[in-house]
Every structure is written in structure tokens, then in C-alpha cells.
Amino acid sequence: MKRFLPRVIGWCLLFLMCAALLSQLTLHPEEGNSPLREYYAVADKTDVVFLGASQVFCGVSPTELYEEYGISSFDMANGNQYMSMDYFLIREILRVSSPSLIVLDVSTVNRAPESSDWSHRQYLATMKFSPLWWEAYQATRVEGETALSYLFPVLRYHDRWNEMSWHSTPSWQGSRPAGQMLYGRIVPQAETTEYPFVDDGQTTTVEESHLKWLKKIIELCQAEEQPLLLVKVPGKAEGWSAQVANTVLQVCESYGEPLLDLDRRLEEVGVDMQLHTLDGSAHLNMYGAQALSRWLGGYLRQNYEIPDRRGQQEYEQLWQPILKSYHALWDQQEAQPQGM
Amino acid sequence: MLFTSFRFAAFFALVLTVYYLLPGRRQWQWLLAANFAFYFIGSLRLAGWLFMSILTVWAGGLALAALDKKAAEQTKGLDRQAKKAMRAGFTRRKKGVLALVLLINFGALAVMKYAGWVFSLLQKLGAGVGIWSLAMPLGVSFYTFQAAGYLIDVYRGKYPAQNNPARFALFASFFPQMIQGPISRYDQLANQLFATHRPDPQQLLFGFQRILWGVFKKLVVADRLAPLVQNLLASPTIDQAGSVYLAGLVLYAFQLYADFSGGIDVTIGCAQMLGIRVTENFHRPFFSKSVDEYWRRWHITLGSWFRDYLFYPLALSAPMARLGRLCKGVFGPAYGKKIPIYAATMGVWAVTGLWHGSSARYLLWGLCNGGVIVLSMLLEPWYQKARQRLGIRSESTVWRLFQVVRTFGLLCLLRVFDNAYTTGNAFAILGRIFTRFEPAALLDGTLLQLGVTAQGFFTAGLGVCVMLCVSLAQRHGSVRGQIARRGPALQGAVCLLLALASLLFGAYGVGYNAAQFIYFSF
Structure with a gap:
């Protein structure tokens, strides 16, 4: 037994080393590319955080907000980022920073609360390990996933050999200024598309398991005295309708929170779905994002106490490279428009 | 769990x-x-x-x-x-x-x-x-x-x-x-x-090796082939060529063996690590030369349970004795002794079929197996005569190989009742194999549309080859014993290889259904 145990320990260590090596070899290049990783670096210089799914990273431009109003903001948004993950992200944001305002897009409220595997995977892979991490993992884990796979990603990506493509994809750093994704493509809304929604004053049933996370977010922000703005970013989001909007409005009102439903204020915002959408009204393109952000900046300045950071050295140091990258991407998209 | x-x-x-x-x-x-x-x-x-x-x-x-x-x-x-x-x-x-x-x-x-x-x-x-x-x-x-x-x-x-x-x-x-x-x-x-x-390093290591071997078989072979078996054989629609179904039945044979014997390996390995020896349940069944021999080497403990607690009491029961006496009068003394055995065999196989599942196709599966065994007992004298006339030596390698392939093929065909969606589908699949074989379908990419990629086939194929090689090596005694004799470094290396192969090539995690062992449902 005296010789056996050290041998066992030795082989176990060798196995762990091999598993770590295989983890590096099979690691998906996008694994760590979540907005959260970027946010950790700018958390103390961010006054407004926007949360939501693709409607947010397409439709809200932190760069325009900074250029026009000096608002230092960040898009914490990923494709299929559902409200369960939004809740944990807000807790993490409040753990590491104290933003003046959190803006939450409620477009995803009527989708199944189970997060998409990929979106939550990226966030959990970049979230710092803490009891909150464990809670977020438990709430959002998908079938077949193990917590150990975050330590040894080979458990999650072991079958990447099956794809036979080992090329790495570049990090989104630099390609998403402050979390925004710029798309220059214009695909006008078709005549047959029913948008904006016709409000018949009716509500609909949204499953409590779906609404739960919205309620938890409101309760959390109220308990923490964290200013929260609930917004519906323009766009024909999946699972959204005028009836859902009315239902969500009722929930918000029951908590004394307003809902800024921008689907109903398209003209005022200046969004035109013949020019400002990249896919026929589901998502705004960069022109739409510019229009929306310029209007939103004015709204935030009027209604919230958000400082103008322009001219402050540390903010300029942060924002100048972002502005540069934003304008370069803008020019690139204008020359060669692309969509999602 | x-x-x-x-x-x-x-x-x-x-x-x-x-x-x-x-x-x-x-x-x-x-x-x-x-x-x-x-x-x-x-x-x-x-x-x-x-x-x-x-x-x-x-x-x-x-x-x-x-x-x-x-x-x-x-x-x-x-x-x-x-x-x-x-x-x-x-x-x-x-x-x-x-x-x-x-x-x-x-x-x-x-x-x-x-x-x-x-x-x-x-x-x-x-x-x-x-x-x-x-x-x-x-x-x-x-x-x-x-x-x-x-x-x-x-x-x-x-x-x-x-x-x-x-x-x-x-x-x-x-x-x-x-x-x-x-x-x-x-x-x-x-x-x-x-x-x-008390902890015994050798037993601990042997047990752990056995567990890893079982996990390898389950994850790399059984679970990788599972989607194909499910999508092809257990599908409610019968729309493929016979050759594809035959390939599916062959793959199902390997999947079932890897799944069941893999689970038993984990069981025996765990018990061995606790210092307890559990009875072996498999003895290289794919190398059997007859259906009867196969069932003595597959799920051995169930077979012996049925033999000791059902077959003997049934064969020696008073009604069987009466049947024997009746047959003796009609067919002669030789059949007077044999027919009660045949009847008891069929009875046991009917129960074995129903033990596997509550459906007519399981009953049919049991009766077919029993029928083949009884038929081979009945025809044995003719086989011997035919072999003598053709000058085939029963101990020759070619003849034994033929017997092994014949038994494997026969069991693959019988297994259609065990996995098809309905009894009707089982017959339809057999019909396709014998009337619309269309071998070209094996090469036109159909198999790759059934839930297993080309790389998946390659991995599972390698796993099957390793399984067969280990089975061949078992003819010379315990494989773990053979490895142990070559020193602790090789023992450790084998463990490491099995663990890494399961880790990298196993079908598990997100995107795969955590497949319960097939025999769990029996």
C-alpha cells in the first residue's frame, strides 16, 4: 500500500495534466468571448449597463451615447440571452460595480426561461467563481452539462474532433465596440409583416416560470436601490406581441416600475423599418442603432442623473480606442454591408 | 444514478x-x-x-x-x-x-x-x-x-x-x-x-481497470451507435433498403454487447474494488459456434437461473413425464426422452422472452431462439452426416469460423424482434432484408443520415476492434493479468489510455442523451 498510493497519485496527476492539455486543444475559440469578460475590465468606468439579447447588441450603440451625451455605457448582451441569465448578470454587475442605471430589454420575457446552451456557457465560462456562479450554473444548466466541464472544458468540447476544424476564431475584442455589433445590411420590412403590433388592449397569459425572472430582477434592483429601466427595444422579437406587452406592463406597474415600450414610439424615436433593420424588422441595423441611441441618450439624460464623462481623462483613455474601432467598423460595413 | x-x-x-x-x-x-x-x-x-x-x-x-x-x-x-x-x-x-x-x-x-x-x-x-x-x-x-x-x-x-x-x-x-x-x-x-x-492494491487496480474498460465500451461504442439503432431499427417507419437494416442489426449486436457487458464490467469492477467477487456474466459470446452455446456465454447468470429454477423443475415435472410417456408410445423411446426436453426448452424461452419485455415481439423473440435451439438439436444427426459426406472436419478453422459467422448472423436476425418498433415492423425489416437487399444503399451515404457521423462510425469501429481483440486475448487468460505481468507502468498506461479515450471519444455531455443501460429497462 505504501508504494501503491504514491503511484496512484502520480497517475492521477498525469491524467489531470492530459485532461488539461486536451481541454486546451479542444477548447472552443468562442468559449471565453462573453461581454462579461470585457465588462470586468471597464466595470468601474461604466455608468449604464444595457442587458438583453440580440435586439440589444444590434440596436443600442454605447459609442453613440458617449459621443453625443458623454454617457459611458456597455451592452451586456448575447444571442439568446434569456432573463434567467440577465438576473445573475445583474447580481454579478452589482457585486463588482455600482452603475448609475441598468437598462433591461424585456423582449425575451415570453421565451422559455432555460437559457441557450451557448449564451450561458460563455457567461459562466467568464464569470468569476463564487457562490453566485454556482447558483447561476444550477439555474441555467442544460441537459448533460456538468460543472466540472468549466474546469476541464474537454468534457464539454470533447467531440470537437468530430468537426474536424481546428482553426481558431478571432476574439470579438475590437469587433464589438462596448458590446455593440454593427450590421450595415438593410433588409426593409415586408408589407405582410405585422409590425408595429396593433394594440387591442388585451393581455395574454405569460407563464409564471417565464415571468419569474423578470419579477426577481425588479425585486433585486428595488432591494438594492439600483435604478432600473425596463425597455422594449424596437423590433419584432420572437414571442413578443401587443398582448404580451400589456401583460408585462401590468407586471411592471404592479411593482411601480415604468415600461418604455419603444415599439409604440417608433416615429418619436426616429426608427424607420424600411431603412433601419437588417432582417425585415426583427433587429435594428447600425443606422437604426444610431437613431435609437441618440433618442435614448436624450431620454436618459432627461430622466436619470447620469454624468457626462467627456473630457475626463480616464474615460477618454477608455473611449477613444472604442470610438476609433466603431468608426472603422462603420466604414467597413458601409462599404460591405453584412447581416447576422 | x-x-x-x-x-x-x-x-x-x-x-x-x-x-x-x-x-x-x-x-x-x-x-x-x-x-x-x-x-x-x-x-x-x-x-x-x-x-x-x-x-x-x-x-x-x-x-x-x-x-x-x-x-x-x-x-x-x-x-x-x-x-x-x-x-x-x-x-x-x-x-x-x-x-x-x-x-x-x-x-x-x-x-x-x-x-x-x-x-x-x-x-x-x-x-x-x-x-x-x-x-x-x-x-x-x-x-x-x-x-x-x-x-x-x-x-x-x-x-x-x-x-x-x-x-x-x-x-x-x-x-x-x-x-x-x-x-x-x-x-x-x-x-x-x-x-x-482490507485494501488490496492488486484488487483495487484490477477493479479500477475493469470499471474503465466498462466505461470505454459504454461511452465509445454503445452510446455512439445508439442514435443509429434508435433511428433505424426502432423507427415506426420502414423505408430503408434491406442492406441498411442488416448493417443496423449488426451494429445493434455490438451496441448491445458493449452496453450490457460494459455495465457488467463496471459492476464487477466496483465489487472487486470492495474486495468482493461477483459472478461473470459474459464469456466471449460472439465467438460461439451455435445459438445454444451463445446463450450459455451471454447473460450467463440469467441463463443459469432459468436452467436451475425453471428448466430442470419443468423438464422433471409430472406433466413432462406424462408427455414423455405419450411420445414414447407415438415416436419411439428416443423421442420419448427428447420431446419433454424440447418442450421445457420452448417454455423457458417463452418466459425468457417475456422477461425481456412486455410485448408480443419479445415473446416471439424468445420462441424463435428456443425454436432455433430445438431445431439444431433435432437436425444435429443430419448435420454430422452431411459434414462426413462433404469431408468437412469439425475441428478445422474454416468450419469453426463458418459456425461463428453463421451463429452471429442468425442472432443478428433474431434480434430484430427485440428492437423493432412493433412486431409488424420486425417482420417488415426481415422482409426487406430478404427481398429488397440493395447493397448499393450501404455506400450511398444513407447510414450517415441516421444520427452517427462518419467520424462517429470510425470511432465506434475502432472501439469494436479493440473489444474483439481483447476477447481474442482472453483466450489466453485474464487480460488484466497479462498486463500486470508486464509491470505496473503498463498497468498505469492502460488505465490512462482508457480514461483518455473515453474522455475524448465517448458520446456524453451536452447534445447527447445520457443513455441508461439497455438492460436497465428489463
Whole structure:
């Protein structure tokens, strides 16, 4: 037994080393590319955080907000980022920073609360390990996933050999200024598309398991005295309708929170779905994002106490490279428009 | 709790560590606690069935022992005739106890297993009944058979009854073999369970190697092929060429073997790490030269259970004796002896079929297997004559290879009843194989549309080759023993390779259904 145990320990260590090596070899290049990783670096210089799914990273431009109003903001948004993950992200944001305002897009409220595997995977892979991490993992884990796979990603990506493509994809750093994704493509809304929604004053049933996370977010922000703005970013989001909007409005009102439903204020915002959408009204393109952000900046300045950071050295140091990258991407998209 | 899950690994690591830290007299109690924990985690709501089985069989054993004791006391001093009469009375009472306990246990098993099927049959026949079925408790077929085997042995006086209910519960619910066997015998397992065990590096290493080998077979071969088997053979629609179905049946044979024997490897490995030897359940079945031999080498413990507790009592029963006498008069003395054996064989195979599942196709599967075995017994003299005429030596390699391939092919075809969506589909698949074979379909990419990629086929194929090579190496004794003789470095390297191969090439995690062992559902 005296010789056996050290041998066992030795082989176990060798196995762990091999598993770590295989983890590096099979690691998906996008694994760590979540907005959260970027946010950790700018958390103390961010006054407004926007949360939501693709409607947010397409439709809200932190760069325009900074250029026009000096608002230092960040898009914490990923494709299929559902409200369960939004809740944990807000807790993490409040753990590491104290933003003046959190803006939450409620477009995803009527989708199944189970997060998409990929979106939550990226966030959990970049979230710092803490009891909150464990809670977020438990709430959002998908079938077949193990917590150990975050330590040894080979458990999650072991079958990447099956794809036979080992090329790495570049990090989104630099390609998403402050979390925004710029798309220059214009695909006008078709005549047959029913948008904006016709409000018949009716509500609909949204499953409590779906609404739960919205309620938890409101309760959390109220308990923490964290200013929260609930917004519906323009766009024909999946699972959204005028009836859902009315239902969500009722929930918000029951908590004394307003809902800024921008689907109903398209003209005022200046969004035109013949020019400002990249896919026929589901998502705004960069022109739409510019229009929306310029209007939103004015709204935030009027209604919230958000400082103008322009001219402050540390903010300029942060924002100048972002502005540069934003304008370069803008020019690139204008020359060669692309969509999602 | 899946054997291939981290949850089970953590559970077993805890059980093993505490087991060897405890003093010997406490080890069996810890194992019993582990059994119940394992069962409660997996099937808490249905744990009552396990306790019912344990209590009734244990009480039945005590009642049989009490009757034996009473018979011994009351026959003391009696003359031979009186003794015989007294004993006959006690035997009747013992039979009553045995029948009652077996009826309770097998009755409960039958209700759980077949109620849904019977009700759906009645509904199909137009009876105005609703569908009603019970959830199956974890491992119910296995622990019922194991406990029933104990009771019959006690009845036969093979060993004394266990007085301690906790000790009996440990035997009846030993957690590594709870999910899919093997079905152990009390006299082989019980004493080992109650004995003191100290950690033995060799046994620990051998057990761990066996576990890794089982995990490799399950994850790399069985679970990788599972989507194809499911999408092709268990599909409600029959729309592929016969050659594709035949390929599917061949792959199903490997999947089933890797799945079942992989699970048994984990069971035996876990037991070995605890210092307990569990009966082997497989003996290189794919190298069998006849269907009969195959079934003596596949799921050995179930086969021997049926042989000892069903076949012999059935073959030696009074109705069979009457049948023998009847046949002797009609077909002559040779068939007078053989026909009861054939009838008992068919009876056992019908039960074996129904043990595997509650559906007509399982019954058909059992009867077909029994039929092939009986037919081969009947035709054996003609085979011998034909071989002699053709000048084929029965010990020649080519002939043996032919027998192995023939047996494998035959069993692949029979397995269609075990996996097809319905009995009708099973016949339709066989029809396609014999009437629309279309070999070109094997190469036109159809197989790649059934849930397994080309890389998946390659990996599973490599896994199958490794399995077959290991089976061949087993002809020269234990493979782990052969590796151990070459030194600890190779032993460690083999463990490392198996673990890494399972880690990298196994079908598990997100995007794969965590597949329960196939025999779990039996």
C-alpha cells in the first residue's frame, strides 16, 4: 500500500495534466468571448449597463451615447440571452460595480426561461467563481452539462474532433465596440409583416416560470436601490406581441416600475423599418442603432442623473480606442454591408 | 444514478473510502447503507417494492427453516413409514410457503411489467378498459430473481436461511449489481459481503481497470451507435433498403454487447474494488459456434437461473413425464426422452422472452431462439452426416469460423424482434432484408443520415476492434493479468489510455442523451 498510493497519485496527476492539455486543444475559440469578460475590465468606468439579447447588441450603440451625451455605457448582451441569465448578470454587475442605471430589454420575457446552451456557457465560462456562479450554473444548466466541464472544458468540447476544424476564431475584442455589433445590411420590412403590433388592449397569459425572472430582477434592483429601466427595444422579437406587452406592463406597474415600450414610439424615436433593420424588422441595423441611441441618450439624460464623462481623462483613455474601432467598423460595413 | 456519471463516480469514491476506513465488523453495515442510499437516489418513490421483496423473502426463508426444524423435531423417534408421512406433510407446507412468497414477488413483478401490455391488448380487443400501468422500480427484475433464487435454495436445503434481515437485505440489494445484474447466488456472494476486507492494491487496480474498460465500451461504442439503432431499427417507419437494416442489426449486436457487458464490467469492477467477487456474466459470446452455446456465454447468470429454477423443475415435472410417456408410445423411446426436453426448452424461452419485455415481439423473440435451439438439436444427426459426406472436419478453422459467422448472423436476425418498433415492423425489416437487399444503399451515404457521423462510425469501429481483440486475448487468460505481468507502468498506461479515450471519444455531455443501460429497462 505504501508504494501503491504514491503511484496512484502520480497517475492521477498525469491524467489531470492530459485532461488539461486536451481541454486546451479542444477548447472552443468562442468559449471565453462573453461581454462579461470585457465588462470586468471597464466595470468601474461604466455608468449604464444595457442587458438583453440580440435586439440589444444590434440596436443600442454605447459609442453613440458617449459621443453625443458623454454617457459611458456597455451592452451586456448575447444571442439568446434569456432573463434567467440577465438576473445573475445583474447580481454579478452589482457585486463588482455600482452603475448609475441598468437598462433591461424585456423582449425575451415570453421565451422559455432555460437559457441557450451557448449564451450561458460563455457567461459562466467568464464569470468569476463564487457562490453566485454556482447558483447561476444550477439555474441555467442544460441537459448533460456538468460543472466540472468549466474546469476541464474537454468534457464539454470533447467531440470537437468530430468537426474536424481546428482553426481558431478571432476574439470579438475590437469587433464589438462596448458590446455593440454593427450590421450595415438593410433588409426593409415586408408589407405582410405585422409590425408595429396593433394594440387591442388585451393581455395574454405569460407563464409564471417565464415571468419569474423578470419579477426577481425588479425585486433585486428595488432591494438594492439600483435604478432600473425596463425597455422594449424596437423590433419584432420572437414571442413578443401587443398582448404580451400589456401583460408585462401590468407586471411592471404592479411593482411601480415604468415600461418604455419603444415599439409604440417608433416615429418619436426616429426608427424607420424600411431603412433601419437588417432582417425585415426583427433587429435594428447600425443606422437604426444610431437613431435609437441618440433618442435614448436624450431620454436618459432627461430622466436619470447620469454624468457626462467627456473630457475626463480616464474615460477618454477608455473611449477613444472604442470610438476609433466603431468608426472603422462603420466604414467597413458601409462599404460591405453584412447581416447576422 | 448512471454508472457512467460523475455522480456515481463521486458516490462510489465515498463508499470505497469510508468502507476501507471502517473496522471490518462495520463494513457490511456501511455497504447496506450505501445500497439504500443508491436506491433512494435512483428510485425513492418506488423503494417500497424493494422492501416488500426483502421482507417477504427473508420471512419466507425463516418460515421454511422453521418448518425444517419442526419436521426434524417431530420426526425424531418415529418409524420410517411415519417419518415419511410426516415429512410429506411438512413438504406440502413448505411448498405452500414457497409458492406464496414467489407468487407475491413474481406477481408484483408481473403486474408492474405486464399490466400496461395486458390492458392495451384488452383495449385493442374491444374491451372497454383504460390504459393502466405501473412505474417500474429500479432493478426490480434483477433483485426479484436474486431473492427468489435464495428462497428456492433454502427450500431445497442448499444452505440455511439468513436470520438477520439486515444481512439478507444487503445480499438482495447489493448496489453495483442492482441496475442490471449479474444475478448472484446467495452462497457465492453473501459470505463475501459480510467478511472483513482490507485494501488490496492488486484488487483495487484490477477493479479500477475493469470499471474503465466498462466505461470505454459504454461511452465509445454503445452510446455512439445508439442514435443509429434508435433511428433505424426502432423507427415506426420502414423505408430503408434491406442492406441498411442488416448493417443496423449488426451494429445493434455490438451496441448491445458493449452496453450490457460494459455495465457488467463496471459492476464487477466496483465489487472487486470492495474486495468482493461477483459472478461473470459474459464469456466471449460472439465467438460461439451455435445459438445454444451463445446463450450459455451471454447473460450467463440469467441463463443459469432459468436452467436451475425453471428448466430442470419443468423438464422433471409430472406433466413432462406424462408427455414423455405419450411420445414414447407415438415416436419411439428416443423421442420419448427428447420431446419433454424440447418442450421445457420452448417454455423457458417463452418466459425468457417475456422477461425481456412486455410485448408480443419479445415473446416471439424468445420462441424463435428456443425454436432455433430445438431445431439444431433435432437436425444435429443430419448435420454430422452431411459434414462426413462433404469431408468437412469439425475441428478445422474454416468450419469453426463458418459456425461463428453463421451463429452471429442468425442472432443478428433474431434480434430484430427485440428492437423493432412493433412486431409488424420486425417482420417488415426481415422482409426487406430478404427481398429488397440493395447493397448499393450501404455506400450511398444513407447510414450517415441516421444520427452517427462518419467520424462517429470510425470511432465506434475502432472501439469494436479493440473489444474483439481483447476477447481474442482472453483466450489466453485474464487480460488484466497479462498486463500486470508486464509491470505496473503498463498497468498505469492502460488505465490512462482508457480514461483518455473515453474522455475524448465517448458520446456524453451536452447534445447527447445520457443513455441508461439497455438492460436497465428489463
